[in-house]
Amino acid sequence: MRKLILSLALLGLAALPAAAQSIGGTYTVAGTNFDGSPYGGEATITLTSGTTCTIHWETGGSSSDGICMRNDDAFSAGYVMGKDIGLVVYKMMDDGSLHGLWTIAGKEGNGTEVLTPKK
Secondary structure (H helix, E strand, O other), X not given: OHHHHHXXXXXXXXXXXXXXXXXXXXXXXXXXXXXXXXXXXXXXXXXXXXXXXXXXXXEOOEEEEEEEEEEOOEEEEEEEEOOEEEEEEEEEOOOOOEEEEEEEOOOOOXXXXXXXXXX
């Protein structure tokens, strides 16, 4: 009976949705700029509580820092890059990746970005 309960518990843990997964760590970045041109790099997310974090990007020869927050399968970050202030909103996927759209205050349009956890 204990083996059955343990097996069911382990199956339940394996089936947890992305929202229950930890988001802290290092990610590979693949994105597109407003004009559709691609960029890549790395992002590091550092947890500051159960739902909040800091994020640092190194992309296309530039760096930016921000604060971030998770709510179920939504993950968002406000950031500063030079003198620009931006916002990115991601959806947490079952494989641990984050798929998002980003923008910069005062500019029209948006870019895309996928963060893939480094193993």
